[in-house]
Amino acid sequence: MKDRYVFPAVLDFADDGISVEFPDLPGAFTDAQTDEQALEMAKDCLALHLYGMEEDGEDIPQPSRPFRIELDGARTQAVTLVEVWMPPFRNKMSNRSVKKTLTIPKWLDDLAASNKVNYSHVLQEALKSELGVNERERIGGK
Template structure:
């Protein structure tokens, strides 16, 4: 099991949007209405597909070399990258305990306001790292 994967994907422009195919990952077939969403959907679908293969004990193939893939007239070859550790952790919904420091006056104000420190830290990290929930 590797932590980092890069697989080629074929993006095909169609009338209703973009369809995506991963030649090395049969059944991983996301789609999107525009290029930005297509890139995001391709990565998310590949992460889910690889995670499912890992969970099922399937062997993950080596990616076909970029220069060995033929594309058609309305197709573009795109390399999609997946870093598995944070995705795996998110799928298992495992929590870890962190110790942090903050000024006592902020702590007092936050406790008085009934702030959930864990929720605020999670929301701030998701925003800061531009992650999807």
Template sequence: MPDFYRYHAIFTYEDDGVNVVFPDLPGCITFGKDEEEAIRMAKEAVSLHIYGMEQDKEPIPEPSSMKKLAEEEALEPNESFYLVEAFMPPFREKQNKRFVKKTLSIPYWLNVEAERQGINFSHTLQNAIKQQLNIAT
């Protein structure tokens, strides 16, 4: 799995902001209120799109050359190409550290006593699972 990707985006400048599409990544679109925000959002969109493809074990398309895109994509006067780079390791790490919500059931009396003592259920459950899995904390 590569750590670095580069894809060309088409920035369309409108009165209300900048629309961004990626010809090589169908469905990968974003928007920014100005060019600076559009660039930031484009990097995030590419990273998220590629991460989703990696998780789904989908093939990641090869980026088209600028020459090929210029031949295939007839740009309007309010459009331009922009090369968007995505460095995946920090993005993957961030995604893997997200929390998930779990619903569980415990005896009523245990809940009452734990709440009375101010026990943090999430922290306690995390510690217990780590201990069960022999994961150092």
């Protein structure tokens, strides 16, 4: 697993926006309205796609050289290199919230509601306690 990836992207400029695809990564596709948005969306798309491949244990291919990318011959396409630095993205993904369904007795739910209990907070604290984990250890602090 690498921390830095650089892949070529094909930008296709049309009247209704800009589409972005990564020829080396089937399914990695996004679109935008402006050049700036296209590059920002391309970075997000690339990071998310590579993260998914890492999580699934897939081999990440070597990126093609930009000059080897074949365009359709129209002047509406261009190749650009897109770089992503994965550590902050991986951290963001590991800290995202996930929804879980739980079941508790109605009387306990009623009591918690009347005391304005924040279920998410209570469950997080209980899980940390049960697993013997504190936030500083989890993120590598001392």
